[in-house]
Amino acid sequence: MEHVIRDRSPNRDRELHAALGLCGRLFGPSDRRTLFAVHALAMAQFGSGDVEGAERLLHDTLDRLTPSLGKEHPSCVDLLHTLGHIALAEGGTETAARIFREVLECDIRYSGPNHPSSIEARGDLAGVLFELGQDEEAESLEIEACEGASQHLGCNHPITTTLGWNRVISLERRGRIDAANLVIAEYLSWLLTEEPSRLEPGQNTIRSLVAERLHWSTAPLC
Numbered sequence: 001m002e003h004v005i006r007d008r009s010p011n012r013d014r015e016l017h018a019a020l021g022l023c024g025r026l027f028g029p030s031d032r033r034t035l036f037a038v039h040a041l042a043m044a045q046f047g048s049g050d051v052e053g054a055e056r057l058l059h060d061t062l063d064r065l066t067p068s069l070g071k072e073h074p075s076c077v078d079l080l081h082t083l084g085h086i087a088l089a090e091g092g093t094e095t096a097a098r099i100f101r102e103v104l105e106c107d108i109r110y111s112g113p114n115h116p117s118s119i120e121a122r123g124d125l126a127g128v129l130f131e132l133g134q135d136e137e138a139e140s141l142e143i144e145a146c147e148g149a150s151q152h153l154g155c156n157h158p159i160t161t162t163l164g165w166n167r168v169i170s171l172e173r174r175g176r177i178d179a180a181n182l183v184i185a186e187y188l189s190w191l192l193t194e195e196p197s198r199l200e201p202g203q204n205t206i207r208s209l210v211a212e213r214l215h216w217s218t219a220p221l222c
Contacts, residue, residue: 016041029064035075039082046086058083072110074117077103084124093131100125114152116159119145123163130170142167146187155190158200164188165206184210 020037027033038061045054062079069076084099104121111117122145129138146167149160164187171180191207
């Protein structure tokens with residue numbers, strides 16, 4: 001989850017409540033537009049400090065959708081995923097790990113182990129497990145995620161780039177600098193010779209960080 005600025009905006013919350021009500025009436029509770037409004041309101045509530053309100057909204061929406069869609073449906077998993085990120089941001093690392101594990105299991109059952117959502121979910125769970133000190137399982141998941149992304153999504157895919165960079169950071173934190181440099185060479189070095197205009201914003205950010213680490217003076221930093 002990106003850093004959330006705590007800024008109470010009651011008018012904004014009222015607008016989002018109204019938008020959610022309208023979408024629900026017009027399109028139904030499971031329509032993607034309604035669910036987008038749910039996510040927007042939940043994140044606005046979280047950003048303003050109303051953590052309980054955000055969690056309640058997400059849980060209530062899950063309770064309404066799960067009987068008809070099933071808990072493994074991507075719409076339900078997205079809501080669960082957001083709950084996991086809120087728990088993590090609030091310091092509930094064990095809760096986040098439990099939620100991310102459920103997200104991964106649901107993604108695999110619904111979409112298969114090599115779907116982008118499943119690969120990304122492995123990376124999310126690995127990151128939380130590292131924080132809990134469960135390094136052996138975390139590293140196994142992280143390696144699986146990186147290798148799966150490279151094989152099934154391609155080295156140029158944004159998910160592959162993000163997972164590769166996360167792997168670099170986790171290795172560096174454990175003092176494994178040589179291994180981190182090998183990951184840069186295998187998964188990220190291509191960024192330095194790519195035109196920035198051809199990259200996603202997140203990839204450009206990682207490109208800049210890689211260039212800084214390698215003192216790549218010919219690569220314009222973004």
